[in-house]
Amino acid sequence: MALEIELKNVSWIWQGQTILSEIDWKVQKGEHWAVMGLNGSGKTTLLNMINGYIWPSIGTVQVMGNLFGKTDIREMRKSIGWVSSSLQERIRGVEQAVDIVVSGKFASIGLYERPNEHDYQKAYQLMEQLGCSGVADSSYQSCSQGERQKILIARGLMGNPRLLILDEPTNGLDFLAREELLESVSRLAEQEASPTIIYVTHHAEEILPIFSHTLLLKDGKVFEEGQTESVLTSQNLSRFLNKDIKVEWYQGRPWMLLKEKLKRS
Ligand SMILES: Nc1ncnc2c1ncn2[C@@H]1O[C@H](COP(=O)(O)OP(=O)(O)OP(=O)(O)O)[C@@H](O)[C@H]1O
Numbered sequence: 001m002a003l004e005i006e007l008k009n010v011s012w013i014w015q016g017q018t019i020l021s022e023i024d025w026k027v028q029k030g031e032h033w034a035v036m037g038l039n040g041s042g043k044t045t046l047l048n049m050i051n052g053y054i055w056p057s058i059g060t061v062q063v064m065g066n067l068f069g070k071t072d073i074r075e076m077r078k079s080i081g082w083v084s085s086s087l088q089e090r091i092r093g094v095e096q097a098v099d100i101v102v103s104g105k106f107a108s109i110g111l112y113e114r115p116n117e118h119d120y121q122k123a124y125q126l127m128e129q130l131g132c133s134g135v136a137d138s139s140y141q142s143c144s145q146g147e148r149q150k151i152l153i154a155r156g157l158m159g160n161p162r163l164l165i166l167d168e169p170t171n172g173l174d175f176l177a178r179e180e181l182l183e184s185v186s187r188l189a190e191q192e193a194s195p196t197i198i199y200v201t202h203h204a205e206e207i208l209p210i211f212s213h214t215l216l217l218k219d220g221k222v223f224e225e226g227q228t229e230s231v232l233t234s235q236n237l238s239r240f241l242n243k244d245i246k247v248e249w250y251q252g253r254p255w256m257l258l259k260e261k262l263k264r265s
Contacts, residue, residue, distance in 0.1 A: 002029040003062065004163060004196045005050060010059035012045060012220075019045050020220045023059070027213075032189050032197040034207040034228065037217035038241075043200050044084075046217065047165055050198070051080060064162055081156030081195065084167035088152065093141030097132070097151045098123050100140055104158030119158075126154040130184045146177030150184060157188075157195070164188075164195040170206060178206075186210050204232060209252035216240055228254075 005027035012020040020042050027033055037043050048054045050063055052073035061068045066076045081104070091100060101123040102115045127133040132150035135143050143151065149169050156164055166185065170178040189197055189210035199211060207214060207228060214231040216223040223240055224231045232254045237245040244259040 002065075003027065004029055004031075004064055005198075006060075006062040007049075007056075008060045010049070010056040010061060012049065012054060013057040018220060020049070020056075023222055025215060025222065025225065027196060027198070029196060031213050032194075032211050033199070034211040034214045035198060035200045035217060036202065036204065036207070036214060037223075038202070041217045042220040043217055044167065045220075047082075047084075047167055047198070047200065050163075050165070051077060051082060078159060079162040081153075081159065081161035081164040082167075083149070083152045083156045083165065083169055085171060088148065091140055091152075093139065095140050096136075097138055097140055097143060097147075098127065098136040100151055101127060101136075101154045101158060104155035123154065123158065126157050127151070129188070130154050131180065144177065145172045146174075146181055149173065149181055153184070153188075161195045163198065165198045165200075167200045168202065169199075170201070170203075182206060182208055204237070204247070204254045204256045207232065207254060 003026055005025065007023050007025045010020060010023040011018060023046070035043055035046065045054070049056065049061060052063070052068060055061070055068055063076060064079055098120065102119050105115065105119055124133060124136060127136050130150040130153055132147050132154065135147050135151070140148065140151065153166065153169065170181055173181060185197070185199070186208050188194055199206070201207065211228055213226060214228045215225040216231060216236070218240060224236050232247055234245055234247045237247055237256060246257045246259050248255045248257060
């Protein structure tokens with residue numbers, strides 16, 4: 001099977017500090033991965049490495065067959081859709097939602113040409129698919145946080161990426177908006193032409209059944225990785241968080257319960 005991502009013994013050392021340490025990670029085509037870790041565990045750094053914004057100090061990185069150091073990273077990035085809070089910050093609020101989606105094509109192919117009718121048709125279709133076509137003609141700033149995230153995912157899909165990276169896409173969403181967004185991601189993953197999805201989260205219950213695999217990151221190291229149900233056990237998560245954790249599975253999703261009281265510091 002083709003490898004979409006392969007990190008071999010990767011460390012990233014920055015200003016004398018080891019931020020990522022000895023990471024081995026393989027993502028095969030057809031898999032969807034969740035990446036979970038506490039604040040500061042290195043998730044964003046790992047994503048920045050996959051996107052070629054930083055390079056390993058030690059080890060090798062290969063993304064969609066491109067070995068870093070022997071490839072044109074800008075070319076490679078055209079095949080990656082990326083949704084993160086830093087992208088949110090760069091969007092101009094007055095723009096129409098559909099124009100933001102269309103701009104995904106130009107961000108990914110780097111051309112300064114005008115979008116054509118076909119681009120708009122595709123943007124509307126993606127918005128329909130994600131469940132946000134109702135706000136296609138609204139300004140981005142008038143959209144709710146949930147609608148904005150769907151718009152940005154549609155934008156990320158505009159360039160037909162092979163890899164779609166969703167970095168904490170449910171941040172700031174209320175319970176129902178979050179569930180709706182998760183439903184959209186699930187529908188997307190179930191399509192035959194779906195890109196490989198890498199989904200970064202702090203919350204176990206967001207790891208939907210479509211995420212066949214999970215990587216737990218702790219202090220810049222891989223704590224556990226593999227098939228989701230064997231990674232997200234009560235025992236592993238208790239060790240992971242140094243707390244007594246119980247995992248309950250409901251509708252194929254893991255819900256974490258803290259069995260002990262937290263001591264106030
Ligand atoms: N360019 C940098 N210079 C110095 N330290 C950095 C740099 N990038 C990341 N770090 C440090 O590396 C660690 C991992 O950061 P990172 O942002 O990858 O964590 P994260 O898991 O994404 O956290 P969060 O869940 O809070 O977003 C942190 O301690 C951070 O301060």
